[in-house]
Amino acid sequence: MLTNHKLDDDTELTSENLAEYLPQLHSASAIEISDLIMSRPHAEGLLIFNAISEEKAVVVFEYLHFKSQMEILYSLSQPRVAKLLNALSPDDRTTLLEGLSSDLSSQLIQTLSPQEREISTRLLSYPKDSVGRLMTTDYIAVKLDWSIQKVLDYIREKGHDSETVNVIYAIDDKGLLIDDFRIRQLLISPLQIKLEEISDHKFIALKVLESQEDAIRIFRKYDRTALPVVDSKNTLLGIVTFDDIMAVSTEEDTDDIQKIGGVEALRYPYMEISFPALIQKRAGWLVLLFCVQLLTATAMSYFEDEISKAVVLVLFLPLIISSGGNAGSQASSLIVRALALGEISWEDWWRISKRELLSGLVLGSLLGLIGFIRVVAWSMFSNIYGPHWLLVALTISFSVLSVVLLGTLSGALMPLVLRRFKFDPATASAPLVATCVDVTGIVIYFNVAMWFLQGVLL
Amino acid sequence: MLTNHKLDDDTELTSENLAEYLPQLHSASAIEISDLIMSRPHAEGLLIFNAISEEKAVVVFEYLHFKSQMEILYSLSQPRVAKLLNALSPDDRTTLLEGLSSDLSSQLIQTLSPQEREISTRLLSYPKDSVGRLMTTDYIAVKLDWSIQKVLDYIREKGHDSETVNVIYAIDDKGLLIDDFRIRQLLISPLQIKLEEISDHKFIALKVLESQEDAIRIFRKYDRTALPVVDSKNTLLGIVTFDDIMAVSTEEDTDDIQKIGGVEALRYPYMEISFPALIQKRAGWLVLLFCVQLLTATAMSYFEDEISKAVVLVLFLPLIISSGGNAGSQASSLIVRALALGEISWEDWWRISKRELLSGLVLGSLLGLIGFIRVVAWSMFSNIYGPHWLLVALTISFSVLSVVLLGTLSGALMPLVLRRFKFDPATASAPLVATCVDVTGIVIYFNVAMWFLQGVLL
Numbered sequence A, B: 001m002l003t004n005h006k007l008d009d010d011t012e013l014t015s016e017n018l019a020e021y022l023p024q025l026h027s028a029s030a031i032e033i034s035d036l037i038m039s040r041p042h043a044e045g046l047l048i049f050n051a052i053s054e055e056k057a058v059v060v061f062e063y064l065h066f067k068s069q070m071e072i073l074y075s076l077s078q079p080r081v082a083k084l085l086n087a088l089s090p091d092d093r094t095t096l097l098e099g100l101s102s103d104l105s106s107q108l109i110q111t112l113s114p115q116e117r118e119i120s121t122r123l124l125s126y127p128k129d130s131v132g133r134l135m136t137t138d139y140i141a142v143k144l145d146w147s148i149q150k151v152l153d154y155i156r157e158k159g160h161d162s163e164t165v166n167v168i169y170a171i172d173d174k175g176l177l178i179d180d181f182r183i184r185q186l187l188i189s190p191l192q193i194k195l196e197e198i199s200d201h202k203f204i205a206l207k208v209l210e211s212q213e214d215a216i217r218i219f220r221k222y223d224r225t226a227l228p229v230v231d232s233k234n235t236l237l238g239i240v241t242f243d244d245i246m247a248v249s250t251e252e253d254t255d256d257i258q259k260i261g262g263v264e265a266l267r268y269p270y271m272e273i274s275f276p277a278l279i280q281k282r283a284g285w286l287v288l289l290f291c292v293q294l295l296t297a298t299a300m301s302y303f304e305d306e307i308s309k310a311v312v313l314v315l316f317l318p319l320i321i322s323s324g325g326n327a328g329s330q331a332s333s334l335i336v337r338a339l340a341l342g343e344i345s346w347e348d349w350w351r352i353s354k355r356e357l358l359s360g361l362v363l364g365s366l367l368g369l370i371g372f373i374r375v376v377a378w379s380m381f382s383n384i385y386g387p388h389w390l391l392v393a394l395t396i397s398f399s400v401l402s403v404v405l406l407g408t409l410s411g412a413l414m415p416l417v418l419r420r421f422k423f424d425p426a427t428a429s430a431p432l433v434a435t436c437v438d439v440t441g442i443v444i445y446f447n448v449a450m451w452f453l454q455g456v457l458l
Helices: A018-027 A030-039 A042-051 A054-063 A066-075 A078-087 A090-098 A102-110 A114-125 A148-161 A183-187 A212-222 A242-260 A275-302 A304-309 A311-315 A317-340 A346-381 A389-420 A430-453 B018-027 B030-039 B042-051 B054-063 B066-075 B078-087 B090-098 B102-110 B114-125 B148-161 B183-187 B212-222 B242-260 B275-302 B304-309 B311-315 B317-340 B346-381 B389-420 B430-453
Strands: A167-171 A177-182 A226-230 A236-241 B167-171 B177-182 B226-230 B236-241
Touching (some): A030 A066, A042 A054, A090 A102, A148 A183, A148 B183, A167 A236, A177 A226, A183 B183, A242 A317, A242 B212, A242 B242, A242 B317, A275 B346, A311 A317, A311 B304, A317 A346, A317 A389, A317 A430, A317 B242, A346 B275, A389 A430, A430 B317, B030 B066, B042 B054, B066 B090, B090 B236, B148 B183, B167 B183, B177 B226, B212 B226, B236 B242, B242 B317, B304 B430, B311 B317, B311 B389, B311 B430, B317 B346, B317 B430, B389 B430
Antiparallel strands (some): B167 B177, B226 B236
């Protein structure tokens, strides 16, 4: 760490005093330097970036956030940009390029060497959010008839350029994947034996067109630091490493949490996103929800008569509709997460419906009972709910039961239906479920009230 | 995979027909067998478990979920249990033991060999949710004055028992950590040189008492497959591998999502948790929220006079209080996630408050404007809102603005305050924020109404 070093203090860095910092920059790790660049104003960050060796600059660049990467690319000379881009790992280059406008992206691809250009064009040709977009082509592939010694010699020669040497892949003459070996297997086996002898001809591979969400599940299950990626014929195309999967997994969870809260996925850290962008990500849903909520005013206006006759009903309105919303939030967040983890799928809709129907009944009865007790108890000591307090109590408790049941079922089914039609289940956010239940809850409540109180209060 | 094999079909497995399946079990991987055991009734799972070699059984057992692990432990003979437990990786054993009652846990610890017992007792002595609980003591530690050749020879001898050989640790004579080496560094360096010559004397380490949440952040940042764990003196105590971190990270995100939805963390897959447990995890919060919501009825009763005088006010009540809830859900989910990712901390509360105050003003004004337009527009074509429609419109829009502002601020500040007092920020769930805003929203709305409509409608 750079603590107690001058680079960590607040002194402005200029081209004049840069020389003083060079020894520190020389001994700092790539991550430390990338942190420094991101914490400093752009001009100072650029000074630092230009002061380090080109080889180190590549690694530092890979650790930078997209925003800082862009700032640096815009400030470098064309030849320097070309050199940097050519040296990037193919997977990091894909992440950078897919964040750009297609114009800028193709402009940058033109600066690549024919070989690197071919790789990047191919990786970018895979669909967004597919495994192909996470892949790197820097891996170690060997043949089954090689001895362990030969494999180790080969690693010594090529290992530096490979994304990982933790797993080695065996391919046949046509490039088809035959087996994968953890480095441990090689290091604890006699040097003279051939790979064939320790091969089980079994491997776990990702399909290049598979979704990144599925890839995350496979990584979680198999505890591998890297997995090979193949096409439909089993040709080895590249590898995906756990660090990229961890990053995507965190990002997907962030997206889900934000969507469940009723915000569009920010895709930037909260403190880094610009204020207009932050408002834009929130306003869309908030306005939509508000417009749906306006229907509550319409629904209420149909019951204006009832309201003026029995004001007591209105007292419990917020309680009843919110209970449905809360029950719905619970169900939708449980189902959204279970879908994301692959614990359930659309095919389970019937089993889930039964479970949630029962949950809704139990939870709704519980809340209905509490509501009943509350009205009865208050009526013992005051006349607040009038002479027909028992009917009021029944109206409340039966409405709560119905609305909680409705909330639970819609909260559980909305994400499933969204998934069924290939939308993101997390779109069934807590606020969306609550809003839909509010509108129908009002209609339910007043209908229940009319049923119980017709001819008495109404 | 076992497709097209008999083990995958629905035939019941009995001790009579078990022999037919043995060749398949022999060739199946540990993960495949663990999947099989978990998908079959307990008795069949146990038959399978007993049919595989003891060595394989250990690996299979480590892949099983807690529930299946328990079922198997209860069915095995005491000596078999002891053998199995002694062979488990220390970190997997900790996970198993910490899930048990303390009685059962100490009973099982007694079956361990003195050496393994010492390890397990020590690991369990670290606080829950600390790095110590994730640690394994199976790692490879070497000395800096060893040649690469000597290190590789050592790996050949000890590598089989180590959790990973992807990273090798250098310690001094006192056991203090001096450096870490990725296996790649060793494999691409000349065999005769000493570790010293490729050492940079720098490493990233986790502190044993550090929280698992912090450990996740460090793993995310440094892209390591394993990190060493040290005490305050830098003594190397163990290592944590990325797969355990990925599991904890997924579990924490699941907890957060469920809490944000207003459910207690399930800690079991949705389909596996028993129905009573599922209800219990939901009922607690739902009842609490319902009881807080009961305050809305109390709040409303204070305004009974106003309600009977101006029924028109009631029409917009659900709209207004829900807008606050929605804005609050957005703010709380953004802040809860940013806290979990370490993007912000309690110290940023002032910057966050300013940002959310401004967000609340902008979003509230936007919704207030839509509400205003809606009332004015409807009034053009009907007399639904009476002669004082302009005052009603002003009441609505000003109330929406205030309630959205309130919702945004409380949604943002509740998680921060919870974190400040060492509670889980995710407890500030969407339903909790919405419920709190409902109660205060009602008070705000009727006060705004009295201010605008006193002497006119009220």
